[in-house]
Amino acid sequence: MIELFFTDKIKAAFRLGNPVVALESTIISHGMPYPQNVETALSLERIVLDGGAVPATIAILNGKVKVGLSPEEIDYLGQPGTNVEKVSRRDIPFIVSAGKNGATTVAATMIFAAKAGIKVFATGGIGGVHRGGENSLDISADLQELANTNVAVVSAGVKSILDIGRTLEYLETMGVPVIGFGVDEFPAFYTRKSGFGVDYRLDDSKEIAKVLDTKWKMGLKGGVLIGNPIPEQQQMKPEVIEEAIRKALLLAEEKGIKGKAITPFLLGGIKDLTEGDSLFSNIRLVENNAALAARIAVDLSTL
Numbered sequence: 001m002i003e004l005f006f007t008d009k010i011k012a013a014f015r016l017g018n019p020v021v022a023l024e025s026t027i028i029s030h031g032m033p034y035p036q037n038v039e040t041a042l043s044l045e046r047i048v049l050d051g052g053a054v055p056a057t058i059a060i061l062n063g064k065v066k067v068g069l070s071p072e073e074i075d076y077l078g079q080p081g082t083n084v085e086k087v088s089r090r091d092i093p094f095i096v097s098a099g100k101n102g103a104t105t106v107a108a109t110m111i112f113a114a115k116a117g118i119k120v121f122a123t124g125g126i127g128g129v130h131r132g133g134e135n136s137l138d139i140s141a142d143l144q145e146l147a148n149t150n151v152a153v154v155s156a157g158v159k160s161i162l163d164i165g166r167t168l169e170y171l172e173t174m175g176v177p178v179i180g181f182g183v184d185e186f187p188a189f190y191t192r193k194s195g196f197g198v199d200y201r202l203d204d205s206k207e208i209a210k211v212l213d214t215k216w217k218m219g220l221k222g223g224v225l226i227g228n229p230i231p232e233q234q235q236m237k238p239e240v241i242e243e244a245i246r247k248a249l250l251l252a253e254e255k256g257i258k259g260k261a262i263t264p265f266l267l268g269g270i271k272d273l274t275e276g277d278s279l280f281s282n283i284r285l286v287e288n289n290a291a292l293a294a295r296i297a298v299d300l301s302t303l
């Protein structure tokens with residue numbers, strides 16, 4: 001058994017049966033530049049608290065799996081940014097055994113959240129099937145984790161750096177329910193529309209909590225993906241973001257960027273190409289997800 005290290009606040013939340021929301025750390029190290037990454041990580045924690053739940057940002061520090069980080073630890077992880085190892089399922093034993101620092105992806109965060117008994121997790125966007133994935137087989141381990149690990153992930157959908165259609169097909173094959181929160185269309189991260197529908201639209205966090213509770217009480221293994229679209233006023237113009245994505249993808253191909261480096265490379269490229277507009281949208285949508293995750297966690301704790 002791998003030991004998890006909890007902050008006192010998280011321990012107290014468990015003892016009292018208070019709702020807890022997991023937050024990932026790759027978004028801090030690889031998803032945004034310093035210092036906005038640290039500011040955002042702290043703002044997410046405040047939003048979860050305001051929503052009546054306890055935030056648990058998850059990361060590996062000096063080989064220890066931390067469930068809940070102090071503001072100093074968040075800064076420690078955010079400053080070196082992409083120099084911190086990005087840790088998905090396969091990377092965990094290497095980082096832990098070497099006593100290194102690691103920022104956990106959606107997949108790795110789900111694993112530790114589930115071990116800790118945390119049911120709800122807020123992120124920005126999950127990984128998925130990359131464009132051209134039918135040839136490269138570049139499919140994020142996040143999808144496999146959603147298939148197997150009992151955690152609900154609140155996201156703003158997936159970026160169109162990925163193949164959204166194939167990502168949804170993969171999730172369907174793996175039996176992962178995809179919920180549109182207040183929308184019939186699966187959101188595309190920076191924009192509210194992707195052109196792909198969701199099978200289930202739910203308009204109330206209580207309804208979502210009920211579905212989660214039912215799924216797991218029935219012993220149906222695996223996660224649930226909630227697509228929570230970016231608020232209307234904060235979304236980007238589809239043409240602008242598509243053009244930036246197209247350019248970033250071309251640049252990645254020219255430079256031969258592959259594997260786990262591709263997502264951070266594209267995110268950075270898009271931010272530069274949109275002169276920071278995408279960063280603003282990115283921050284707003286994650287905050288929006290943290291607020292919804294807190295509501296779902298609160299509703300779930302009453303069932």
Ligand code: PSU
Pocket residue numbers: 024026027030031088104105106107124125126127128139140141142159189259260261263267
């Ligand atoms: N997508 C985003 N922002 C992110 C990520 C994905 O829009 O920060 C991060 C998440 O941590 C996600 C990971 O779990 O990238 C997926 O990486 P990969 O495709 O290498 O599995």
Ligand code: MN
Pocket residue numbers: 138139140141259260
């Ligand atoms: Mn990949």
